[in-house]
Amino acid sequence: METTLGQPTVSAILFFLAFVAVSLLITYWAARRTRTTTEYYAAARSVTAFQNGLALAGDYMSAASFLGIAGLVALKGYDGMIYATGWLVGWPVLLFLIAEPLRNLGKYTFADVLAYRLENRPVRVAAAVGGILTVIFYTIAQMVGAGNLIKLMFGIPYEAAVIIVGLVMLVYVLFGGMIATTWVQIIKACLLLGGVTLLMLLGMAQFGFNPGKLYAAVAAKYGQAALEPGGLITNPLDAVSLGLALMFGLLGLPHILMRFYTVPDAKAARKSIAWATGFIGYFYCIIPLVGFSAAVLVGREVIAQIDKGGNMAAPLLAELLGGTPFLGFIAAVAFATILAVVAGLTLAGASALSHDIYVNVVKGGHANEREQVRVARIATLVVGILAILLGILFKGQNVAFMVGLAFAVACSANFPALLLSITWRRFSTAGATASILVGAVMATLLIVLSPTVWVEILNNPAPIFPLKNPAIVSMTASFVVAFVVSLLVPDKKAEAEFEMQKIRTYLAVGAE
Amino acid sequence: MIRSIKEIEKAPEFKRLVTSRWVMATILTLLVFITYYGFIIMVGVARDTMALRVGPVTTLGIPVAVLVIVISFILTLVYVVWANARYDRLVATINEKLEE
Numbered sequence: 001m002e003t004t005l006g007q008p009t010v011s012a013i014l015f016f017l018a019f020v021a022v023s024l025l026i027t028y029w030a031a032r033r034t035r036t037t038t039e040y041y042a043a044a045r046s047v048t049a050f051q052n053g054l055a056l057a058g059d060y061m062s063a064a065s066f067l068g069i070a071g072l073v074a075l076k077g078y079d080g081m082i083y084a085t086g087w088l089v090g091w092p093v094l095l096f097l098i099a100e101p102l103r104n105l106g107k108y109t110f111a112d113v114l115a116y117r118l119e120n121r122p123v124r125v126a127a128a129v130g131g132i133l134t135v136i137f138y139t140i141a142q143m144v145g146a147g148n149l150i151k152l153m154f155g156i157p158y159e160a161a162v163i164i165v166g167l168v169m170l171v172y173v174l175f176g177g178m179i180a181t182t183w184v185q186i187i188k189a190c191l192l193l194g195g196v197t198l199l200m201l202l203g204m205a206q207f208g209f210n211p212g213k214l215y216a217a218v219a220a221k222y223g224q225a226a227l228e229p230g231g232l233i234t235n236p237l238d239a240v241s242l243g244l245a246l247m248f249g250l251l252g253l254p255h256i257l258m259r260f261y262t263v264p265d266a267k268a269a270r271k272s273i274a275w276a277t278g279f280i281g282y283f284y285c286i287i288p289l290v291g292f293s294a295a296v297l298v299g300r301e302v303i304a305q306i307d308k309g310g311n312m313a314a315p316l317l318a319e320l321l322g323g324t325p326f327l328g329f330i331a332a333v334a335f336a337t338i339l340a341v342v343a344g345l346t347l348a349g350a351s352a353l354s355h356d357i358y359v360n361v362v363k364g365g366h367a368n369e370r371e372q373v374r375v376a377r378i379a380t381l382v383v384g385i386l387a388i389l390l391g392i393l394f395k396g397q398n399v400a401f402m403v404g405l406a407f408a409v410a411c412s413a414n415f416p417a418l419l420l421s422i423t424w425r426r427f428s429t430a431g432a433t434a435s436i437l438v439g440a441v442m443a444t445l446l447i448v449l450s451p452t453v454w455v456e457i458l459n460n461p462a463p464i465f466p467l468k469n470p471a472i473v474s475m476t477a478s479f480v481v482a483f484v485v486s487l488l489v490p491d492k493k494a495e496a497e498f499e500m501q502k503i504r505t506y507l508a509v510g511a512e
Numbered sequence: 513m514i515r516s517i518k519e520i521e522k523a524p525e526f527k528r529l530v531t532s533r534w535v536m537a538t539i540l541t542l543l544v545f546i547t548y549y550g551f552i553i554m555v556g557v558a559r560d561t562m563a564l565r566v567g568p569v570t571t572l573g574i575p576v577a578v579l580v581i582v583i584s585f586i587l588t589l590v591y592v593v594w595a596n597a598r599y600d601r602l603v604a605t606i607n608e609k610l611e612e
Binding site: 078081082084085086088089091092093095096097100211212215216218219224227228229233234235236239240243247267270271273274277278281284285288423499500502503506507508509 | 517518520521526529530533534536537540541544547548549551552553555556557559562563567568569570571573574577578580581582584585587588589591592595596600603606607
């Protein structure tokens with residue numbers, strides 16, 4: 001098939017400019033409402049549950065889940081569906097274990113929860129290390145993906161694409177803070193859900209809106225194997241370890257956790273997860289239909305020829321069914337998707353630097369409102385420029401493992417400390433600090449020694465650590481260290497304050 | 513009778529509140545675990561079962577994968593409905609007693 005992919009078409013540029021224009025207008029509007037720290041980090045806690053549900057979906061659904069999973073289904077068939085389920089199952093667990101206590105105990109970052117009764121400086125530094133590592137690994141994956149995708153779709157050079165994404169995102173976050181970030185994420189979620197729904201409907205129309213007919217066409221073209229489990233899960237232990245990383249990693253992603261401070265109370269936080277789970281679940285239910293339609297209508301050879309990983313399956317299907325204008329729309333949606341995720345990540349990284357490290361560690365909590373907002377903006381600038389530089393530095397590298405690494409660090413460093421500080425009276429400062437650092441170091445080290453990096457990237461013949469994702473080992477280690485160190489080095493002051501913390505956790509007495 | 517903030521923690525109502533919250537959370541988390549890890553372990557060890565046909569070509573694995581997502585969403589709703597109705601009412605009762 002003839003494709004205009006890789007050329008900057010008029011429609012793609014128009015849709016993209018329209019998105020940027022609308023989002024910059026919102027940023028201008030938001031900037032006038034962003035003067036205090038609560039406005040900058042938490043949108044003045046004025047976001048409704050429904051809006052936050054959409055924004056959470058916009059914060060979470062990356063270009064990798066849109067283009068990547070459609071491509072995986074198109075090229076590998078059923079395995080792509082197995083992979084998609086892993087991205088959803090963390091949401092109910094986030095609701096059951098973390099969301100409401102986090103909302104009641106914290107202010108702007110997840111480190112606030114740890115610092116509620118544990119000693120401020122050590123736990124803030126440790127939590128900021130875990131949080132910033134997670135953000136950096138995730139950002140590298142997003143920025144390199146952004147450069148490659150935009151180059152593929154618009155034909156502009158890699159570096160230019162990375163710089164455009166970085167600068168536009170910086171304008172949102174720098175001037176509009178969380179208010180602008182929230183609205184960019186809401187608009188992106190609507191565009192993504194709407195665009196993929198339309199693509200799915202156009203695809204299904206070719207099969208009389210009958211999934212059975214679509215599957216029959218897939219089986220006729222690629223054999224029954226396309227609808228059966230393939231090579232994704234060969235070792236159940238490996239699959240469970242990856243599943244643990246995806247599920248509990250979500251519970252330690254700083255940019256997701258931060259969103260719960262934007263709603264008025266725990267009840268709204270709770271409801272916003274139900275909305276988010278609905279939107280994200282719907283998305284992962286329809287995206288395989290897009291992938292299968294692309295396999296039949298576009299063909300695996302054509303998809304793989306343009307991009308080995310299959311990332312262009314959805315855009316090619318869009319072009320085939322809706323012509324160049326629809327391709328332009330889908331390309332702009334992919335661009336918006338990346339922008340919204342990177343904006344959330346940048347704000348989370350900046351809040352760890354400014355709120356946790358500068359205000360609470362360096363200044364011991366004594367900084368006035370003006371200084372705090374100024375430092376938050378400087379931190380945003382630092383993180384944004386770092387994101388652009390990392391994107392350029394990692395050009396041409398295979399960074400697929402970075403997402404796995406971000407989730408491994410999140411579930412091994414951030415999640416155990418967060419859960420135990422909420423639930424375990426005897427959890428101590430030393431225990432928290434040790435568990436975060438051990439979790440972060442083990443997750444990173446084991447991924448380097450695993451097949452994903454040691455064999456595939458460093459080209460060694462055999463891995464030193466057998467599992468592709470280390471979560472099952474590194475997360476367990478983090479919990480064990482937390483228990484042992486807390487019992488060896490107790491914290492009487494923190495134990496005494498647990499009662500007041502419980503009252504705030506469950507009754508929201510004194511919650512901000 | 514709860515007379516002060518300090519006494520809440522010792523009150524039986526409060527203990528019941530905390531216990532019910534974590535019993536609910538634990539049961540629902542276990543259900544998510546059984547659904548999701550059950551699914552991927554099944555794919556790993558009983559691939560042939562997942563490849564069984566439930567239609568002319570449709571394999572059992574396809575509806576099961578969709579079901580994993582649908583069940584996750586339903587469990588989320590179960591928790592929200594429970595918390596909106598039961599948990600929030602218990603919290604309100606305790607707070608009322610505190611104000612008296």
